[in-house]
Amino acid sequence: MESIIRMFKRTLNKEFLTYLVFVLIAVMTWFFRMLSKEHTVDLKFRASFVDTPADKVLLEAPDKYMSLTVTAQGFTLLKYKMGMVFHPLSINASYRMLKRDSHHLQGEYYILSSSIVREVKEQLGMDIDLVHIVPDTLKFLFGETVQKKVPVKVQAQFQFEKEFLATGALIVRPAEITVSGPGIWVDTLHYVYSVAKTYRNLKDTLKATIALLPSVQHLTYDTREVEITLPVERHTETSLSVPIEAVNLPEGYKMKIFPGTLTITCMVPISRFDRLQPNMFRVTVDYRAVANSAEAMPKAKVSVAKMPAYVSDVRFHPKNVDFIIEK
Numbered sequence: 353m354e355s356i357i358r359m360f361k362r363t364l365n366k367e368f369l370t371y372l373v374f375v376l377i378a379v380m381t382w383f384f385r386m387l388s389k390e391h392t393v394d395l396k397f398r399a400s401f402v403d404t405p406a407d408k409v410l411l412e413a414p415d416k417y418m419s420l421t422v423t424a425q426g427f428t429l430l431k432y433k434m435g436m437v438f439h440p441l442s443i444n445a446s447y448r449m450l451k452r453d454s455h456h457l458q459g460e461y462y463i464l465s466s467s468i469v470r471e472v473k474e475q476l477g478m479d480i481d482l483v484h485i486v487p488d489t490l491k492f493l494f495g496e497t498v499q500k501k502v503p504v505k506v507q508a509q510f511q512f513e514k515e516f517l518a519t520g521a522l523i524v525r526p527a528e529i530t531v532s533g534p535g536i537w538v539d540t541l542h543y544v545y546s547v548a549k550t551y552r553n554l555k556d557t558l559k560a561t562i563a564l565l566p567s568v569q570h571l572t573y574d575t576r577e578v579e580i581t582l583p584v585e586r587h588t589e590t591s592l593s594v595p596i597e598a599v600n601l602p603e604g605y606k607m608k609i610f611p612g613t614l615t616i617t618c619m620v621p622i623s624r625f626d627r628l629q630p631n632m633f634r635v636t637v638d639y640r641a642v643a644n645s646a647e648a649m650p651k652a653k654v655s656v657a658k659m660p661a662y663v664s665d666v667r668f669h670p671k672n673v674d675f676i677i678e679k
Contacts, residue, residue, distance in 0.1 A: 392423045392483060403446040405494065409534050409570045410445075411459070412493035421484035422476070441475055443468060445492065453491075463490040495534030495570070502531045502541055504578050506562060507548040513555040515586050519621045519662050523581040529564075533571035541571070546578065558582040587619040587664070594633045596654060596673060600640045607639060610674040614654060618663040634658035637673060651675075 399418045404410050418441065445463065453460040465485035473482045504524055512518075531538055546562045563577045594616050598607035614635055620628050637652035651672040659666060 390423055390425055392421065395420050395422055398440040399443050400440045401443050401445040401492075403444050404492075405447055405450075407497055408459075408494040409497050410492065411495045411534060411570060412491075414487070414490040414492065419486040420472070420476075420482060421486075422480050422482055424480040441472060443490070444471060445490075450492065459494045459496070461492045461494060463492075464488065465490065495536065497532055498535040498538050499530055499532045500538045500541070501528045502544050503528050504546065504564070505543045506546045506578070506580055508546065508562065508580070509550045510554055510558070510582060511550065511552045512584065513553055515588070516555045516584055517587045517619060517621075517664055519583045519585045519623075521661075525579045525581075526575070529578075530574040531567075531571055532574075533567075537568070537571060544573065551582075554582070554584050555586075557584050585621040585623060587621055588625060589617065590620050590625065590628065591615055591617045592628070592630045592633070594630045594635045596635050596637060598639055598675075599636045600638055602639070604679055605639070606678045607637070608676045608678065609637060609652070610676075611670070614668050614670060614673075616656070616659075616666065616668045618659075618666045620663050624660075624662055628660070628663070632658075632660050635668070637675065639677070642675070643677075 396417050396419055399414070399416055401410070401413055443463070449463050449467065450461040451463065453462055465488045469482060469485065472485065476482060504527060506522060506524055508522075510518065529544055531541060531544065545565050547565055549562055551558055551560070559579070559581050561577050561579055564573060564575070567573050592615070593613045595613050596609050596611075598609065601607055616633060616635075634657045636655055636657045638655070642650050642652050652675050653672055654668065654670065656666060656668060
């Protein structure tokens with residue numbers, strides 16, 4: 353009995369396998385017959401717009417995908433569906449192709465899809481026929497290109513070795529760069545900034561190149577980096593006694609100040625230490641600031657009105673002084 357059952361199962365398995373083979377042959381025959389026939393389908397292609405006017409900036413472009421209704425054999429369409437020959441379409445957007453849209457915003461142009469049929473057909477190849485393009489109109493918005501000199505602002509921090517400081521202002525070359533782009537954006541640009549950077553342990557003059565922050569869309573710079581120079585030198589502390597001067601006195605008035613001098617303490621570069629003199633500073637008290645004071649015995653506030661550009665960390669004493677006004 354068992355042997356009969358096993359024989360029956362083997363027979364069924366053979367018949368089932370034979371059936372599957374015939375079904376597979378039939379399906380493949382049908383599949384290849386369908387692929388050999390022509391079909392009309394919609395395919396999506398990525399569009400790339402080239403040869404745009406050099407004197408204008410493209411602010412808004414058509415959708416980057418175009419839908420093409422095409423007719424071709426199934427084998428060819430299968431290649432496209434599988435991405436084997438799927439490549440961007442290059443669309444000429446030069447002045448020769450662009451039409452001015454006089455009924456809308458200034459700078460609006462368009463290209464009729466019917467005018468690029470031949471161009472697109474050539475890119476699709478001989479084995480595929482183009483029936484229709486969607487959208488039927490490709491719309492562009494251009495801005496007029498203008499140029500403007502814009503100052504550069506360097507975003508940098510400087511940290512010095514002990515007893516070392518800068519002996520002058522930071523030098524940036526070029527101090528201005530040329531920015532090109534749509535006038536509506538260039539006109540509102542007041543500065544171009546560098547990347548943020550910190551320079552540490554400085555004990556000698558710094559010479560470096562620093563990159564500019566990337567330009568916003570549609571703006572271009574004539575350079576992507578600037579050179580910076582920061583003079584650095586060892587400094588030492590010194591003190592000087594400087595006379596205090598009264599300013600804004602009415603004609604015929606005198607102002608006696610007690611004490612008549614103050615002590616200024618500052619950091620000075622070693623190379624200029626011997627040349628630093630009290631007359632390079634101007635220390636003042638303002639008569640107008642105390643003339644109408646309600647205090648019984650007011651004091652005059654002292655200000656440092658002038659000092660050499662190369663000194664730093666300036667401190668002085670006293671901050672306020674007594675005075676007598678005489679006619």
